Amino acid sequence: MTASTLERPTAPVARPSAREESDVRRGEARPAWLFIAPFGIFYVLFLIWPIIYMLISSFFNTSLVAKGFGSFAGFGNYAEMLTLPLFWESMWHTIFFTIITTIPLVVLAFVFAILANRVRRAQWFFRLAFFVPFILPSAAIAIVWTFIYSPSTGLWDSLRTALGNPAPNPVLGTPDLALIGVAVTTIWWTIGFNFVLYLAGLQDIPRELYEAAAVDGASQWQQIKSITIPLLGRTTTLVVLLQIIASLKIFDQVYLMTAGGPGTSSQVVLGLVTDTAFTNYRVGAGSAASVLLLIVILIVTGIRQLIERAQNRRAA
């Protein structure tokens, strides 16, 4: 392999080994801390302190419009969230969204990458088509898609009318369709990320393997099945897990396209958090919902670590 191996930075496998750690050199502590200090200050101010603040306020009736933490609430905010139908509804929407986006995002990205890798020419064009949306602002994407979905006059409804449905249900205005509409937008928007990850993974598969397989008379499909898919297994794990974590944090598209509606039929957890804290002024309850979401994300991240460690062991 020609490229130096870059560990996925989000996978903290590059922990210093015990040998390195014991290697404390005299006179390096002071400069080391000075080098770390500027970043460290920001890290403490905008990562550590917010986490602490969030934990504390989740146990208080903290109000946006009053000073201080307010009166002590015990586990009241957590109890409220865990018994609030809207919380579970939002959690379910978040999970449902995760499921209906992850599968097409992984499968389509995989297919596109295999095909693009196969044809090899006009790569710039496919990158333009599939990847560019990914780097555009969610707000711009939402404007484009809301327009496409606009009831009766939009591109999508016009198409459905032309195909013989005289009064199609407005996508973003129908409770059962709103989240699916957002999901389609999300697939369009973010597939480029998985696409380039798969392309990178594909380019690391040695050509010799395919050539050897061809010599053995394996068909194209057999080659994909027995070489490409297994060797992209790690990339797939990575893509799936990154996708799940990204979907759990979904906020932008829902806020922009449906604001959680109609009613609450597309509300997601982060939307509930900001609604509770900023619209209802209930920072304490919003913090509790945030903490619960963070716990779910940490669990998924933990599972990811376990899977990657198992894969590393198998690979070793």
Next chain:
Amino acid sequence: MTAVPQRPSGNPSGRFSRRSLLRGGLGAAGALGIAGGLSGCGSAISAGLVGSQLDPGTVTYWNLFGGGDGSRMQTMEATYEKQKGPNSLQAATFAWGNPYYTKVSLATLGDAPPDVAVSHLTRQSNLAIAGLLEPITEDMLAMVGLSSSSFSPKVWEALAVNGQRYAIPIDTHPFVLYYNKDVCEKADLLDGDGNLKEIRGTDQWEAALEAAKKVTGSWGASVATVGDTATSWRWFQSLYSQQTGSTPWLGDGGRKLTYNEDLTIKTLDYIQSLTKKKLMPAITDYTGSQTLMFTGKSAFYLQGEWEITTAESIDGLKFGMVPVPTLFDQPACQGDSHTFVLPRMNRSEDQLKRALGFVKSLLDQSLTWAQGGHIPAYVPTLDSQQYKDLKPQSNYADAVNSVVYDAQAWYSGSGSNFENTVGAQFGLVQQGQATPAAALSTARDQLLVYADTKSPL
């Protein structure tokens, strides 16, 4: 906390002085070589980097009006700008409902509110209790030649928050009944002048719907049942409030649920019976319910009066508007008012005068505003002949006196959690997917969570 907090004067105590902190930060900015061009590079940069004031001589104004209201408001803004010269006004329109109120709240907390903002009457009370608004005094009104008697007494009364006023009303916008004149004519529901004959009581109402249905072949009346919780609530609240013995839904600032259970069930039963008898559609959304009336598939359509703009834009549609018919004991309809509020900030006498002058200018244009269906709250316009000549708008001007505002609670008001929660359940009743008792019990459980929660205000 029920008392209205005193407006902090000067720098809110216990906070860093924003200016001094930012001036300190300016040193850091200078180190990055970006402070050099600050002075000449426009007000936004210096406001963004060192918190200086943006456009001191301009009135900033935020509203939430889209559609027809939006374009009428822009006309009114343009009139003001024409009077006061270019750059006298900066208006911004935000998405309706919660996003808008969130923006107003956060901006006020962050010391950057607009000079004037629009608020629903049912939302200004919460903003006021949260300490985000300036009280409006008679002295202030007098600065621009207004007084409390310039406004409809009913609206001015409803504005009170702990004996104080924090808002200047411009209108009342009730839930009303639209009717398709062609259909009603064929169903013999019009009088000699081509106006709807008065409908009183459930018998007459159902008879009218039956007659209309024969003409339309589809429905008698339509009201949104799907995907629009506010409408479901408005329809219910209008009928519920028409009955003797109906009590406000919430009491004690939202800590208690005070609705009349029997009347609620009775009202929901009645609403459901109309869809069960196929006099009204069980499944239709906001625009769908309009289209049914516009296209003659139903004779009547219930919605806020603001949809007049949409109805007027339909080619060949002849329609009229009247207050929601009195089906029970007394006239009543759900409604709200648009008001102007002055978010809390340090204002000079000049700024205050400019802000109030702008409000006065908009009030003076109440007739333009009334064309969008809203009933003026400004008495000189309300009593003017021009308004009385404005049809069908002035036909339901009396509804002002029978409007029922949503009860005050930190989770209540137009577009609030309360409307969403209750309206979602009542929508299920309309659709026939829940019994009135089941829907009420679910709504009650969900509301109790809010009622039992300590108010953040």
Next chain:
Amino acid sequence: MASQTVSDPARPEQTARKHRSGVSAAAPPPRRSEAQERKSGQVFTVVSWLVLIVFAVLWLIPSLWAIKTSLTSNATAALGALPILTDWKLTLGSYGTLLAGGDIWNWYLASAITSVITVALTVIFGSMAAYALSRLRFRGRRAVFLAMVLGIMVPPQVLIVPVFAELNAVGLLNTYWAVILPQVPSVIAVFVFKQFFDGLPKEFEESARIDGASFWTIYRRIVLPLSKPVIAAMSIVTFVGVWNNLILPLFVLSNPKLMTIPVGLATVQGSFGQRLSDIQASSILGALPLVILFVIFQRRIVEGVAGSGLKG
């Protein structure tokens, strides 16, 4: 430790070489002379082309539709999809309206200022911390590392409520700093820099040490000059991330004149009313700087994004 190789943002030239070598292998020498085998390969390639092109076109439609609408008059755009499709009297009127009036220049300014300052601070502070973690041996290093690992697991979106409260407490709301400061501690940047520094040869630095150079001098004069590729990659990735961030500026910036592009697009859309062409034009204008960035730095962006795991 064996680890999966993805594209390395720091080494685009190597990836590019790899890529080129791949291209040369695209026309495989016909080792197997069986014509049937080659034919099945050709069929597969043709099918691949077809499928890809169909999907690529499908993927381009939304953008093209937005562009077409933005070039159509507001009056026509209001009539619906078919009129937009059939009316080819193109006009730049919507762009003119937006650029002449309204706040879009202020939004560009806010996005540019916040993105550039955040990139500068992230790259400088992140690379400094990474240098210490890569080169210096000191007590507490493991603790710092663990803190970083923890930091990477907490998505910043989840912290929006406490970050807002903090910025409110110090009076920084409605300033660019409210958008800049919370985005500076990018743990991903530290990891990417550290990976890169770990792979740099240490000989120069060691001899500089022997000559009495301070660590700061070594970092400034030896390490940074060697790190241009990774600095470029991280700068672009950070820039894109900050430019596109919605949730933070959405809640900390309320003044329409100070809003960044995404917040401006998201919040004051209402004032466009039925001016559908203007709305689409605003979206295109919001996306344009990033498209230009992509055209210039195509490969670096793709690889930087893939390498750093940047994901909404």
